[in-house]
Amino acid sequence: MRILTYIIKRILAAIPVLIGVSILTFIISHAIPGDPALLIVGPKASKAAVESIRKEHGLDRPMPVQYLRYMRGLAQGDLGQSIRNHRPVTSDLADFLPATLELTMASLFLCLFIGIPLGILAAVRRNRLADHVARVISVIGVSTPVFWLGLMLLLLFYRHLGWLPGSGRLDVTSSPPIGVTGLYVIDAALAGDWALFKEVLSHLILPAFCLSYVYLAVITRIVRSSMIAVLGQDYITTAKANGLSTFRVIFKHAFKNSLIPTVTIAGLSLGELLGGAILTETIFAWPGMGKYVVDSINSLDFPAIMGFTLVASTAYVAINLCVDVLYAFLNPRIRY
């Protein structure tokens, strides 16, 4: 019950944070010199055409009026109309957010699926070959530019070996599955179209690996150091002295206790990944939020920038809340 009160309190505390974020984003995006109307009407438009756009999008009003108008719409669930795409921002987000979510989830899965075992191995076999290999993988991960890695992956696995498909969420000739969630893996499975399901998965591999590589390296290092700290504790020695198998000692006793820093980093990584993986999305022609927001910034599409910021900051707040709640489950001594 106490945790429920805690969650409600945190949700209420998030409201002023989000309002603050909206004010800041609004001020900063409007402070950029430039007029979106000039960008929309095309390079040769007359002053009258520019004026008509300004009026249509309320850009001729003073900034505080524009902000209040925006917040009034927001209170009714209306994120405004994209200046560039001439359609509601909510529709744009509904199109682009699932692609990012799918990529992010796949990347996080890879991060944890590869990063945690690698970190554990490095800790258990400290200063031995496995540890050195894990360290080299991590250092390469942290220092490889994503842009270069993505192109190399495509060049090798798509262009030369032909093992995996090229960019995009689907093959050129395939139509998307009927949208229920917008996550193609789930939609294809729900439709029972297993050929499409396989296609979607194979398209996910390269971008997800590319995106996860940096975070995978970080997670490996964190798991390694926290496992080393835990493995030196007295209760681990006791467990070993009691004759428990190494597997049991590592996974039952040490691993769970070393998870707290890993969960923190995984949560932060998820937030960053959701914020838009612009480079990965660009290289792999992945129609996600990263590319959408960069295009929006380039054309000063204020409603789109605001919509994205609000979604990203809400995600951050929600992820942090989940991480805090997870702490309590991982370590029963933590109470709220």
Next chain:
Amino acid sequence: MRFLTLLSCLLLFLGSTAPAAFAADKDTLVVSVSSDIHTMDPGVSSDNYDWRQIYPCYDRLVKYKVENGVGLTEVEPMAAESWTVSEDGLKWVFKIRQGITFDDGTPLNAEAVRYSLDRTLAIGKGPADNIGAIATMVAVDDYTLEITLKNPYGPFLQTLATNGASIVNPKTAQKAVGDDKAQAFLAENVDGSGPFKVVEWTRGQRCVLEAKPDYWGDKPRLKKVIIRFMSESSDRRMALEQGDVDIAENILIDQIPALEKNKDIVVNRFPSQMVEYVYVNCQNEKLKNPAVRQALSYAVDYQGIIDHVLQGNGVQMRGPIPDGMWGHRKDVFQYTLDVAKAKELLKAAGAENLELTLIYSERRATWEQIALVMQANLADIGVKLNLELMANPTLRDKIDKGDFDLCLGAWSPDFADPYMFMNFWFDSAKAGLPGNRSFYKNDHVDELVRKAEVSSDVEERKKLYSEAQDIIMQDAPYIFLYQIQTIVPLRASVQGYVFNPMLESMYNFESISKK
């Protein structure tokens, strides 16, 4: 062990997809492009990347001629069978071709044309400017439309071939929400009588056009066109080499030589009407003197830029009207690199130790290099050139306000008429972002280009523009850099592609086929 078993199962499962190549069949053309569509409404869009999808879905009164596989800038009848124009150039009467229908059976008649042009004008966005000379339109009978202009307007017929003059089904009026003139509906749907229709648009991924086998004109040879959005040049190149796509646009120049070595790919080069130039702010105290501006024009190494930055894919501009457009003069004065002459001019003008700033954006991959070349070139004549790279919206704001010394820019005409260069660039009434971006003002030039604007006599217009060009070259309000070559790499199996300099980034899907 369990982990390894699981991993093996996953790899086996995915391996069974055998995803090596996904080449579409010969009835389907796949084009990889760099940018998604923003809107499909012909009355709203000012973007060639949108027009690529919109243009093949609609008919217009006139279309650009194609002769021996070459796209020309002259127009010929399309939905209009014929037309007459009154002697004063004010009244145009169009006879509309009978038997053309929209998908729902609604006939394309005089009323449909009137509705479409009226709609574009009423929306009042970019496309409206091109046909802004229209005063009134009357459907004389079902298939005769009379258009009266506010004033005689030389390029009028050419403007009817632009995307904004596409003929929309008048029934779309029923799809209007409030006062929006069906903008919300037409932003996401097409409703025209052209050879193709859009059957799918998955944002950020692809747009699928389906051919209409019962199209009234030449029947499309393809059944389907898939336009795939891929923002990264290397990605498009790989897909072309792999055979997943048939045409790849906007491939970076440095990647072209590798494509040329591939026997499955044909790299086409076409002289385009796209030019790049430098706006010299004539209202700026430091640049008010024409001699100073001439010195700058003499200081630039044009051929060096073309050979090394563009790797030969361009031709130095001669005068403001590009080669290939009527009104272009092969004998007009052209500046070439002459450091001594430039220094002399600066000295005579008392403008030594000049310090200027060149602003530019990242819109073009080559601009950074061109800015650096110009910095070195101007240093040779004793001018210190500061470079300032800025975001495109900021740049455009500065141009509109005249808040710059020099600025790098690009321009392509919307319709095939020298008006697009001579009136937009030099008429002082268009100062700022609309066109006269050097804020140039010469009363005699104003008079000449305005006279040419309202004349319907091509020969007279040529003479007027010709006289204006001589004055302009001496006044040097711009540094005329080069005319770009458009590079279109396509698979050798693609047949019938026609490049039209007026339809940049657009394709003649109706006559393309694959072998």
